[in-house]
Amino acid sequence: MADVNPANWVDDYGDYLFRYAKSRLRDPGAAEEVVQETFLAGVRYSRQYSGSGSERGWLMGILKRKIVDHIRARAKHNQELVYEDEHDPSEQLFDAAGNWKPGAINWSPPPDQEIEMQELQFVVQGCLETLPENQAAVFVLSAMEEMDTDEVCRELDITPSNMWVRIHRARVGLAKCVSAKWQVDQNIGTNEVKQHAK
């Protein structure tokens, strides 16, 4: 067993774990909650820290598990809110025949200018927070935490087809949101977009 030093955890890893949790849970309160659960579990199972990896990595492993637990619990709580599943942003992008509406994706980065990833991430983060809960849950577990389809379905108690529908709606919604905000960014300035993303 390697030594752990819980007294320093908040100062050393608190912000990092919090940001990670917030990016997945999209709620500062929930993020602080899972970070706290992570630290308490770390104290309780400190003997399991072998020292072979970094202390932060070990805590991150616990945090990821806590995030999944949190999302699962929240999804279970929201199971009755079926209307969210019915929220299909693709209706705004496709016509009745299922073809792209003209200008549906207003995405036109300058062809000779490299995209500033940090700027894009601010925009994406802001858009993530607008996703309906059930779509966000699937997107976080699948796209962000890169869990297998089976795992996601098991954690959220949904079928694979349901999962693919939800993740597609999430991607379409994000694409629409990001493209719209990116356009604004190009027009009124990056700083204001950043501000908005916060």
Next chain:
Amino acid sequence: MPNDKAISHLISQSMRRKLDDEESARVDSHLRESEEARKFAELSALIQTSVSGTSLVESSGDQNGLSQEAKARLKESIRGAVQQKASLSQADSAGSISASDSGSGRLHDPQLAETSPVQKEVGQSLYQGHENRQAAASFRLVRPIAEGGLGKVWLAQDEKLGRAVAIKQLKSQSLESPQAWQRFHREAEITGHLEHPNVVPLYFYGVDRQSGEPFYAMRFVGKRTLSDAIEEHHDRVEADEECCVSVHRLLSIFQDICQAIAYAHSRGVVHRDLKPDNVVLDNFGQVIVIDWGLAKVLEDGELATKLTSDALLSESDLLQTMQGEAIGTPLYMSPEQAAGELNKIDHRTDVYGLGAILFSILTGKAPHEKSVVGTPPDYSSDLNSVLKIIAASDPPTASDYGKSVPRKLENICVKAMARKQHMRFDSAVDLASAVESWMAGQSGKQAAYDALRMEGRELRADMQATVRDMARNIRFAAGMPSIEGLMKAESDEDKQVWRKRLATVFQGLLKATPYFRSFVYIAVGDGQFTEQVRAERHSSDMSTIRVVPRSHLRSGQISEFVQRVADEMPEEVYTSVVIDPYGDSQEGCATDLRLVSGVPVYDSETEDVSGCVMIECEINQLLRDQLSRGSSAAEVVVACNATNRVLLQSRSGQIIDTGQIETVEQIADHFLTAVETLQTEADFIDGQDSAIFGATLWFVPNERGISYLLRRK
């Protein structure tokens, strides 16, 4: 042909799964044809890249972190978790209890079902080369068996080993108190560190995962306590049942307790709640000291460095958890405890407690019972005033409770319970040794007393045998045809013939039995008696037997003794001690007292008593013979029951002839209690010092008899 919407689904899925060839071809074709599709695919790929892994976090820099308030909250919760873990570290290292089914009264072990592979791995890294073994434990609660101030004790079944164990749980009322948790943990830890045959062995300490309540498993030692044994012993004494073995057993138990406490002292632990209730006796003679919940761990003791910090609960914290419980039971409390002088508590406090237990064994009472009125825990006395009395008073003695106990043992008790600590025995071992040496002496003394008692009873039995022998001979003589012939003979010649024949029989009987003094046949009638035949030994030459000539035969008024004989039914023998069977007065004792037996002779025709056959013995001679056979006693006195007059006396095997008639009290005060007891009892047993034994033999019930009094060397 799929529409744009269907293709966009495939584009979405392609980022998380590999499309098959047909799907890929369809998507590629669509991307070439549709700008919207290309924009969607390109943007979705960018979004996927931006959210993968920790890229979102890494890009956030120092912004969007925790607020200072949130950090403070987190630090506080971590601090609490660390403290809680420290308090349960013992449980963790032993393999903590993690699951519970309280509904079925089942307590069972650890997180092993879920995490045993991890545990094993952890164990290896934890001990760096020393393999760790962790095993599950499971206990099924059967029934509650006891409840104390802090915990509740259950009889439980160890389901792994199939054996009965005792489980002690923290009482639900105490669960809210951190100090109670600590004290409970501390009790388990101290008990677990005291490995001694007379300290209850602790098998397991853990925390029930579901309820979170701590408990520990220990050997089930039954419910019978020393308190029960003491009560039983004194009840038997009250009922005059045999008690000597019981006292010996109780003192042996006491020595075991001393050894257990001496061991605890060697580990730096003072029990300080010693009382008979805290000593359990199992069915196999094992003595177990329990309840180390109030024990004090001496700072410089060996155990102090081995216990966790929680186990070194401060005195104030400990006392805080004791409010309203056993501290209100001052029956066995030492003066320094009663005075609240906690800094003075050391191993000698336990010496006092041991002395208090000894006191209880000897008297059946708790030392401070007189100071405390009422029944625990509802003492009607004011506790503070009781404590003041205990703190200021000298130790009680057995006589304070009207009990007679061996003096040396009482002195041991007084020394152990001395008010000043430095006046007590220096250690529990010293106290045990003092009791042991008393028992050893007592053992020799007891053996000597047993011999004395046997000798006294043999003397009595020997005298009883003489009386039976007399009765047998006299019945034989009374049935001789010579007596019938003499009775019916009318002529002097016939009478002479029958007289000679009867005299010959009497002579033969006298020759056969050396201690018979005389045989006589008397005729009775009209209130008169007349000796018909008398054969007797010479007064100075016992070997000479003579037939008394007719001219010297006696006659006269029927005496009380003869009348008693004549009043008996056929074959019934009347025996008494008298000076002269024909004398009027049968009172008093004399050195020439005779033991006389008589049987009536009935006329077969008239069916009236026509005469008596009597046999006489010189009782003084009988006693001389008995006492001159040698004796293990320092002194033997034979006294007449009616007057306490001494018939014969021997010292160191030598018969003492003072030539004077003395009473028992004139020659030895120490026999007085004995002779008084023997007026109503067959034996006198000296329960205090095992020095005197007395046995009495009544010839005429409650009227005439003799007592043998023996004093141990």
